[in-house]
Amino acid sequence: xxxxxxxxxxxxxxxxxxxxxxxxxxxxxxxxxxxxxxxxxxxxxxxxxxxxxxxxxxxxxxxxxxxxxxxxxxxxxxxxxxxxxxxxxxxxxxxxxxxxxxxxxxxxxxxxxxxxxxxxxxxxxxxxxxxxxxxxxxxxxxxxxxxxxxxxxxxxxxxxxxxxx
Amino acid sequence: xxxxxxxxxxxxxxxxxxxxxxxxxxxxxxxxxxxxxxxxxxxxxxxxxxxxxxxxxxxxxxxxxxxxxxxxxxxxxxxxxx
Numbered sequence: 001x002x003x004x005x006x007x008x009x010x011x012x013x014x015x016x017x018x019x020x021x022x023x024x025x026x027x028x029x030x031x032x033x034x035x036x037x038x039x040x041x042x043x044x045x046x047x048x049x050x051x052x053x054x055x056x057x058x059x060x061x062x063x064x065x066x067x068x069x070x071x072x073x074x075x076x077x078x079x080x081x082x083x084x085x086x087x088x089x090x091x092x093x094x095x096x097x098x099x100x101x102x103x104x105x106x107x108x109x110x111x112x113x114x115x116x117x118x119x120x121x122x123x124x125x126x127x128x129x130x131x132x133x134x135x136x137x138x139x140x141x142x143x144x145x146x147x148x149x150x151x152x153x154x155x156x157x158x159x160x161x162x163x164x165x
Numbered sequence: 166x167x168x169x170x171x172x173x174x175x176x177x178x179x180x181x182x183x184x185x186x187x188x189x190x191x192x193x194x195x196x197x198x199x200x201x202x203x204x205x206x207x208x209x210x211x212x213x214x215x216x217x218x219x220x221x222x223x224x225x226x227x228x229x230x231x232x233x234x235x236x237x238x239x240x241x242x243x244x245x246x247x
Contacts, residue, residue, distance in 0.1 A: 085205055085208075085221060085224075087202040087205045088201060123202050
């Protein structure tokens with residue numbers, strides 16, 4: 001869940017909530033059409049010794065793509081498809097940069113692409129994702145499947161500026 | 166430029182190897198400057214150039230340039246048929 005919820009609500013998002021003690025606590029910046037974050041993780045997130053778990057790498061990229069989707073259109077979205085391709089291990093204790101940008105957008109969905117890189121610009125993993133836009137209309141159509149309280153929060157987040165922008 | 170030549174051009178660019186030095190029976194692992202990152206870059210560039218999707222296992226299943234060219238040709242034909 002992008003930090004569309006942090007402005008007026010207590011988000012506990014694993015990816016971006018600043019107060020989730022076990023979360024990634026990613027903080028994003030916008031550079032034109034590209035959204036970036038820097039991340040350095042320790043042994044709590046390992047798979048093999050010294051290597052960040054591949055699922056965590058996927059989470060970093062999912063969050064980065066989702067942030068690009070939300071911040072570029074001010075509409076929250078659910079991930080409906082995510083393809084990760086790994087090129088090399090993400091090492092623990094080393095700063096990396098993740099970035100994402102929008103590839104295609106229509107009224108229903110957005111496609112985004114992104115990449116996680118080492119400090120030297122070497123590719124660690126590449127992501128392509130599809131996101132279902134939670135517009136007011138989509139929320140109305142899916143009101144039976146999404147908790148009412150979440151719909152209320154998402155409606156209030158649509159159109160608002162996230163913190164840091 | 167046909168599909169096979171375009172694939173060679175992508176490999177040439179990513180590995181900084183002249184196209185004239187690339188042949189279908191050459192193994193990827195024997196090419197200069199090859200590592201997993203560059204192989205991934207070749208796949209991404211190829212997907213973009215031909216608007217196709219290459220399976221993840223291509224990274225370790227494909228042995229030669231010719232096999233990769235065959236795969237791209239097959240995917241392009243499938244795409245054209247749908």
